[in-house]
Amino acid sequence: MLMQAQRESYETKDVKSDISITNERRALIDGLNRDLAGEYQAVLMYTHYSAKLTGPYRRELRALFQAEIADEQGHAQFLADKIAALGGEPSTKPREVPNADHAKQMLQHALTTEKQAIADYVERIAEAEAFGDIGLKVSLENMVADETRHKEEIERILADGWDDFSFKQAQEEDRWKDEGGQG
Numbered sequence: 155m156l157m158q159a160q161r162e163s164y165e166t167k168d169v170k171s172d173i174s175i176t177n178e179r180r181a182l183i184d185g186l187n188r189d190l191a192g193e194y195q196a197v198l199m200y201t202h203y204s205a206k207l208t209g210p211y212r213r214e215l216r217a218l219f220q221a222e223i224a225d226e227q228g229h230a231q232f233l234a235d236k237i238a239a240l241g242g243e244p245s246t247k248p249r250e251v252p253n254a255d256h257a258k259q260m261l262q263h264a265l266t267t268e269k270q271a272i273a274d275y276v277e278r279i280a281e282a283e284a285f286g287d288i289g290l291k292v293s294l295e296n297m298v299a300d301e302t303r304h305k306e307e308i309e310r311i312l313a314d315g316w317d318d319f320s321f322k323q324a325q326e327e328d329r330w331k332d333e334g335g336q337g
Contacts, residue, residue, distance in 0.1 A: 175241060182281050183242035186233050189274050193230035194248030196267055197223055202251060203260040215257055218311075219264075222304060229297055236290060261312055268305040272298055 204219035234244035254260040275298045282290040 178281075178285055179240060182278075182285050182287075183237055183240050185274075185278050185281055186237050186240075187242065187245040189271070189278060190230055190233040190237065190245050191247055191249045192267070192271055192274060193226050193233060194245075195251055196226040196271070197230065198248055199251045199264065199267060200226065203254065203264070206255070207257055207260070209257055211257065215261070215311075218307070219260075222264075225300055225304070229300070232293060232297075236293075258312070261308055265305060265308045265312065268301050268308060271301045272305065275301065 200219040200222045204216045204223075207216050207219075237244045252263045252266075254263050275294050279291050279294045279298070282288075282294060
């Protein structure tokens with residue numbers, strides 16, 4: 155009888171019509187929705203920043219930001235699917251994207267966002283384990299690994315010598331290449 159009740163609660167499609175939803179499930183769904191909002195934020199942030207980039211390393215940073223978009227979209231899709239499977243309504247609202255006008259500022263915001271995602275997922279892993287959803291726990295651990303790689307890449311870019319670089323010279327070289335010049 156208990157197994158039947160558990161199975162039925164997993165099959166619930168609409169939380170509003172399920173009066174038997176547990177507080178533990180509701181907390182997990184709410185947390186996953188906060189994570190989903192963070193992934194939406196990351197997709198928007200990386201898209202926005204890749205379009206606004208100017209100056210030194212523009213091409214390299216644009217490629218980095220655009221590569222992150224696909225990873226973050228995959229995370230968002232997984233979270234939305236899981237929320238729906240748990241009987242919740244996936245969020246459609248992103249966290250706010252911080253404004254940035256310079257590449258270094260964009261990277262610093264991206265680093266903060268990646269660190270926040272790691273912290274959020276570590277919290278969600280504990281909730282998934284307490285809820286008894288080992289598959290979710292493992293998937294979240296894999297997402298932590300992805301976000302950690304993103305964080306470490308950004309940290310390496312921001313490390314040693316960023317401020318010592320001649321930005322004016324690099325910007326001029328970058329503009330020359332953009333206008334079809336040799337270089």
